[in-house]
Amino acid sequence: MQELLDKYFRKDKLPHIWCPGCGHGIVLGAVVRAIDKVNLDPDKTTVVSGIGCSSRAPGYMKFDTLHTTHGRALAFATGVKHAKPELNVLVLTGDGDAAAIGGNHLIHAARRNIDITAVLFNNNIYGMTGGQYSPLTPTGKVATTAPYGNIDQAFDICNLAIAAGATYVARGTVYNVTQLIGLISKGIQNKGFSLIEVITQCPTVYGRRNKMGTTIDMMKWQKENTVNVKAAKKMSKEQLKGKILVGELYSDTRPEYTEQYTKIVERLQKEGQ
């Protein structure tokens, strides 16, 4: 831990602001360990975030960091990546930030297959603003703005990203942090748009209001309610009922956006136009 802290963290900014038992610290740890695993150069890596609990993460990372406006991290990140393609660009975002106000930018970043790795901290709630429901809050759950139970249906944000054109999509949990580190590492290495949805817990507003017990109970819930996508292939529809698939959900190769554009630039400059 100490080596990671010295190399990748702005230690003077710790302890962080997240509540006791919030899963976001585990996700941030996984992101940093994935970066370490694939050996990204922090001098050439920009970490972008939007607004919300998740989006305070880059502030603790010793990288070029950009804390933008709500929902717009992927659009800012597209500008960074497209203007300077040699930079590694990660986006740390939340379920509200990415799937509600940021939804349009998410599907377009995926459609373009621009080489950005987006890690979506999904705690099913707007935590920073006190517990309103989000597009990833399951039906029936209670929130400050769904006092009678949420009647919305949540997105399957991974399938949405796959349909939009992302070339690497995975889902992990903070409970299985080892798997999560692997999924994020592969996402970073994917030369295209990668989305890793991370099931993380908000014990303070979501867990308490929905009587899901302590952060420990919420992590146990993650273990008991997820099924690895490989194992799921051998399970019946009945067995899979209500289960969340985790692991690598989709992986494909498609031309990467900024590389395609650079080819145009090189062609034009060769033709000496």
Add this chain to the structure above:
Amino acid sequence: MSKNKPILMQGNEACARGALAAGCRFFAGYPITPSSEIAEVLSEELPKIGGRFIQMEDEIASIAAVIGASLTGCKSMTATSGPGLSLKAENIGYASIAEVPCVIVDVQRVGPSTGGPTAPSQGDVMQARWGTHGDHPIIALAPNSVKETFEVTIKAFNLSEQFRVPVILLLDEVIGHMRERVVLPDIDSIQIIDRKKATVPPEEYLPYKPDKDGVPEMASYGDGYRFHVTGLTHDETGFPNTGSENTDYLIRRLHEKIEKNLDKIIMVDEYFMDDAEIALFAYGSPSRSSLSAVRKAREEGIKVGLIRPVTIWPFPAEVVRKAARKVKKIIVPEMNLGQLIGEVEKHVKSDAEVIGLNRVDGELITPQEVMEKIKEVL
């Protein structure tokens, strides 16, 4: 005298070429009449010189991408019209507080809402100042010809880089779409200003520590400075600090960058003002009708002059105050129901009578109308 041959050029194209001359190497935009030609020209020209273009999914994403690109050290621009400027407001405010140089072109059309997409207007003038929330500095410039659009686009980039502030370029549909004979200045004769790069090593770098002129040095992403940029009120380290003392300091410093450098920002032309008893105060397209009316009136012995600001924000208060002490009346022709006239009145107070001349029918204000108004107030 420029070695360039005279050519017939559209206003929007002149804006795009001015951006290239200024060193713009990134454009992100979204199609909208009457500004799409700017994007079209840059989509063709930027890659030829190693620049990069992208059409984003909406105007919000366009300004966001421009800010992201600018943070990598790249001069960046977007272009839109009223509806797009409305959408960009929040991120323009972000560029203000995070002090990220960028240029936003607004080719104004009749509003509100969809309004008259192919008709000229000056209805976004106050939006250019107060479109985004909170006290924030902004610079807005308004050229009135194709050639001046080329020059003022360069000025917009220079000011944006020099003071690390978003600059809004206010055209209207006529200036954007009309074609004029233009002799562009030689490239090497054009003054280009770049942002102050970071001169201290990364470990000593404070991204928001101002120099004497109130403007901090600016590192770029990818140079190993590993600095933090946020829309939250922040201190010199760039990290969030919402304490009252720091908040007051930051907001006032952001404004002082502009207020203490008005001499470098405010550009105003004056015609026939020495002995004027009546003055016209006009910018953009109406300033051309006003100038021809002033000339005709002078031929008839009427002592009238024209004040023509290129800089709309910060408002050229000094010039207006000085004129008000000399002339009895100030006529303010605008293609709106009276917007900048409010600023004129604010600074003129009772030194002179201020009279509006307003059109909101999507047509240009004609020299005849200006002439009639001059005679009316005589």
Add this chain to the structure above:
Amino acid sequence: MTVKITINKAWCKKCGICVAFCPKHVFDGNPGFHPKVARPEDCIKCKLCELRCPDFAIEVRSDENE
């Protein structure tokens, strides 16, 4: 080869995750209290406590990497 597990009490927010999920029950303590390294000798250095600590407050060191 003994193991040294240190807890940074300044950062630890006493969430109890390490105590609950250590496969060898090396820690004692309940949520709301700092965990105690009760049985370091049982530690198998899987480092799951380090990986799952939301506060980056746990360090598991063994003699080799002293």
